[in-house]
Amino acid sequence: MVIKNIHISRASRYLVLGGIGVLLFMGCSGDVEKTQESDITLPVTVMEPVEKDLSKIKKNGVLRMITSYSSGSYFLYRGIQVGFEYELLKEFTKENELALEVIIPGPDESPYDLLNSGRGDIIAANYTITPERKQVVKFTRPYNIVDQQVVVSDDLGFKPESITDLEGIPISVRRNSSYFVRLQELREQGFPVQINVIPEDMDTETVLFQVADGTHQATIADDNIYEAASKYMSGLVKGPLIAESDTIAWAIRTNAPDLEHQLNRFLYKHFRFDEDGVPKRSAFLNVLRKKYFESGNQIADYFSPGYQEGQIGTFSPYDNMIKEVATEFDLDWVMLTAIAAQESKFNPSSVSWAGAVGIMQVLPRFSEISSDSLYIPEVNIREGAKILSSHLKHYSYMDSTNRWSFALAAYNVGQGHLADARRLAIDHNKDPNEWNNVSEALLRLMQRKYYQNARYGFARGIETVRYVNEIMNRYNTYQTVLAYNQAKQSTGSGGVLGLQTLN
Known part of the structure; x- marks a missing residue:
């Protein structure tokens, strides 16, 4: 072994x-x-x-x-x-x-x-x-081929078609990177390239996130990295290629x-x-x-699931089961349904890249239930509800909105990283019981200067923040659908809002 x-x-x-x-x-x-x-x-x-x-x-x-x-x-x-x-x-x-x-x-x-x-x-x-x-x-033979892609913020309001379109726009890259070298070559060839040197501890994904939110106007990324990031980051615009067919290898x-x-x-x-x-x-x-x-986001599958129209007031084939389990653990069944949709698209056979299984994506190594049993929908939903309930109890002193936000974040990233984020919020003189403050701290835990001093190290904060936001948004949408359908029934006007419109 x-x-x-x-x-x-x-x-x-x-x-x-x-x-x-x-x-x-x-x-x-x-x-x-x-x-x-x-x-x-x-x-x-x-x-x-x-x-x-x-x-x-x-x-x-x-x-x-x-x-x-x-x-x-x-x-x-x-x-x-x-x-x-x-x-x-x-x-x-x-x-x-x-x-x-x-x-x-x-x-x-x-x-x-x-x-x-x-x-x-x-x-x-x-x-x-x-x-x-x-x-x-000495380099091995290559195992990948990539192109260097200019990526700009949509705050600029246009899509650059060539490097000359970027005149006056700083392109943010690390000095010790092949991107920097290529931009220097273009500058020496007479192109109007303005380089903004950024800290070496900022990986490409972090820079893309800052371009997406407008912190930086432009950067360079390998084309495969851009394509993956663009699936879950809004605010990115693809610009021209500046290098083609770079070979990637081991040294x-x-x-x-x-x-x-x-x-x-x-x-x-x-x-x-x-x-x-x-x-x-x-x-x-x-x-x-x-x-x-x-496939873009690999921590969990956060893309909105497709829905099938069904009976009035239903969201999945497991609504009755989810309601029963929710009652057992004193949980909001609509919220539990929103989590199941986010985690697995209601697929009981779903297995994540990290080994989480079933409708609620439970990791077998952290469960007392056998791996085979976790594929049984009722068992899996009950185990996920039990874990979620424990997180809610942990934050029971908070108001309802913050309590759910923190519980969802813990379900996604774990209480260790969440504790790091709360300590970081305190360091910035922010209330650690307010989700908005802690979500900002989670994003900081993607940066070396913050995660190097955190007890649990690096955290993909962008994933957790997005996870919480999307589930809360989905929950609100579900509630709107329920209210709409109930109103239709009470007035006798008929008609059900198709659930496929929720994605």
Whole structure:
């Protein structure tokens, strides 16, 4: 049996305490830096790599993965290790009977130095292959192809068709990124590019969120990251491409030919080009791409479900069952129905990417009910209601609106992260019993300067805030439908508002 360990390098050990990550996206978190004189440098001090090829790695039984703590590479979701890079590399370690250990560079640590010093064995962080990086590391064969996409805020009021349309509009990117390098190249070619350098700890998803809310006017993102983010972020407008067909690969030491060979054999099974240069992907890689990028929101399925017209006053085939369980736990059955719709679209066979099952998406590892039994609708609804009831009791001193908001947030993200957000609200002199204040704090927990001091680490706050808002909105809509139908019945005018209009 392979035991998976986690090592977090200095100044980053707190990250392992996180209970939930996020879903899903990370840009080309490149470490290329370009000065005003156009001299490109990398943050490297260890120039000579240690002698540590595959044989030594197998002798130790552990492959050490250098990555970033982000929703596209590696994060914790309620204690579950997930992330596109993590799952892909974990498949390699399984095939080679190795344990996979995670190393997250601290604020002052270079991933290249961690690699060349032997503290890590492979950089798996969605790195673009660039000539500058190839001077320091060896790249495997690619496992993805991406385009660099300009993304602007819809506050600008127009869709830029070319880079010249962005004259006078600052484009916010990290200096140590391939985006920055590409913008510098365009500037040197005479294009009117204005670059706004932002902190290095802001991943692409965070920047996109700030473009969506108008904090920044424009940024650059890989096209797959933009497509995924646009499914659940409003306020983003697609601009022109500034680079096409960038290759993404893993980075290893320059003196590890056996490791390179074995990694390339593995990647060849999952990604290669046909005779026409068209990329071909394995079923496994396609599943990972869909899970973390193509389907958008991967923490939970928050897209509005489609409804079928039915009897007056009904929302699902399980209304009577939900009413009975709600009465048992003294819950609002309409709210319980709204949660079930959000969690599973009333699908009793639903299984989330993280293993949550059934109508209420209960995680078996946190339930005393057997996994098989959780697929039984009544059992699953009752277990979800029990968990929700415990959260409501925990916040029983609050008013009704805040109490439900906090209970829903705890059901989604866990009470640990919610406690971190409440402490952060206090730090900002805000009332921790007001959901509006805590929701703001949850969004801050997506930023390194806040989550690095939080007990439970990084939290995908945007997911939880959206989860609470959508359920509350759905609940209000359900109540409106019920009132409408009751009014129709009482006046005898007939007609039922079709439930399919709710999505």
